[in-house]
Amino acid sequence: MTLAAHGRVIGLDISGMFGSGMRGALIDSTASLIARKEAFTPRTSADELISSLVAMASRLADQGEREGAPASAVGVAVPGLIDESSGVVHRVPNLPLQEVRLGQILQDRLRMPVFLTHDASAGALAEYTVGAGRRVSDMMMVVIGGGIGSAVISNGRVLRGAHGAAGEIGHIVIDPAGIVCGCGGRGCVETFASETSIARRYTMLAKEAILAEEVLVKAAAGNPAATRVWNDALGALATVIATAVALIDCELVVVSGTMKISSEAMTPLGTLLARRINLVQLPRVEMGALGDTAGVLGAAAVAFERAGMGDAAQAWRQSGPVPVGQSTSSRA
Ligand SMILES: [Zn+2]
Incomplete structure (x- = not known):
């Protein structure tokens, strides 16, 4: 399947793995980060953490709408034990996420398909696709x-x-x-x-x-x-x-x-x-060649594929390294 040429998705990285806070980006079919956000990860309650994720994704979705190229799906890189098919987060060390139907909750609040993936897998997929492992x-x-x-x-x-x-x-x-x-x-x-x-x-x-x-x-x-x-x-x-x-x-x-x-x-x-x-x-x-963008890029590749928009990982590998540094970054 070829990659939807004008498709955009949102990649989110809850992790403490690639940085101290959560990260998000609006990413297009060429793997360019159109916009980036970062915020401290709330650790007091699941509700607070989810609200913060929703706020970040909503800002990125709004930007897509304003530019006439809206995002169609969200990929979320999650540290810890998750079930990718059901979107349930079983346990995340050091974060208040235990037996949470995160995929469904985010999907209901963002009104677009949401796909969870493990953060190290997301990072590996990104490095394999456009980073140190692309050959x-x-x-x-x-x-x-x-x-x-x-x-x-x-x-x-x-x-x-x-x-x-x-x-x-x-x-x-x-x-x-x-x-x-x-x-x-x-x-x-x-x-x-x-x-x-x-x-x-x-x-x-x-x-x-x-x-x-x-x-x-x-x-x-x-x-x-x-x-x-x-x-x-x-x-x-x-x-x-x-x-x-x-x-x-x-x-x-x-x-x-x-x-x-x-x-x-x-x-x-x-x-x-x-x-x-x-x-x-x-x-x-x-x-690694991608630093703290590996998580959001990998989550985005997963979102493209699981939303039926094409095999982003293979398409990005064929088109060469990503111009990661060209995007703008701001705190959410
Ligand atoms: Zn151990």
């Missing part, structure tokens, strides 16, 4: 944020699995006797390599409370405690990524994050992977 067919994306998000593109398609959770490496256990994780387990990779864990581990070692981003700066300057914490994070990531590579045989690992991570800071990951991957081909490691 490969098999890749995985790892997002270092408040948690560790990840998703797999296999032979050009997001790998979903029986319950939509395929490719999630964040809660693979590295140390069964380790620190308690938000999932209830112990010693998951997330307890080593998420932003929260990096900051917490540094504080435990150095008795100084700083942000994860500052730990990386200190590690780059040779601070022993920061170096140890970052090396432990990279080691844990390398162990689970190597396991994933053995299962999926991807040619590229795209790393992205909410905090600023230099490509120099990620360089050791390639060496650590080489020590752990022997029989299968070693994948390249690259930083």
Whole structure:
């Protein structure tokens, strides 16, 4: 199916994954972001969070109407456990969304079709389509944020699995006797390599409370405690990524994050992977190219496809990289 040439959709990203707040964009069939909004994510109640999402989407929809090219559907990137087919959000860590029929509620209030997708899948789809992965067919994306998000593109398609959770490496256990994780387990990779864990581990070692981003700066300057914490994070990531590579045989690992991570800071990951991957081909490691627009772009691609407007992901891949920087951004 070819992509509807004049179609527009709205992409929303609730996440804390690609930034500290929620993001939204009005996106056309060439993957251009016609307008962008961002706002802090309300964490007190589901009603407040949903109202904020509706307000953001409504402003973007109004702009489409004014320009004579209205949006026809909405894609929403949601962190946590969701059912994409029913639009139900089961649970989102750190957000007041539990067993909420988010898809239906948004659809009723916005009066257009709404499709939910997992935020790491959305990010991976966007990087695969117009970002760092646009020349490969098999890749995985790892997002270092408040948690560790990840998703797999296999032979050009997001790998979903029986319950939509395929490719999630964040809660693979590295140390069964380790620190308690938000999932209830112990010693998951997330307890080593998420932003929260990096900051917490540094504080435990150095008795100084700083942000994860500052730990990386200190590690780059040779601070022993920061170096140890970052090396432990990279080691844990390398162990689970190597396991994933053995299962999926991807040619590229795209790393992205909410905090600023230099490509120099990620360089050791390639060496650590080489020590752990022997029989299968070693994948390249690259930083994500789309930053915090990955979530809204991926959500938009899902909306185009599920609303029957065409396979945006394949169409965008064929037309080349997106002029992401050309759009305007404003706080909602
Ligand atoms: Zn866990």
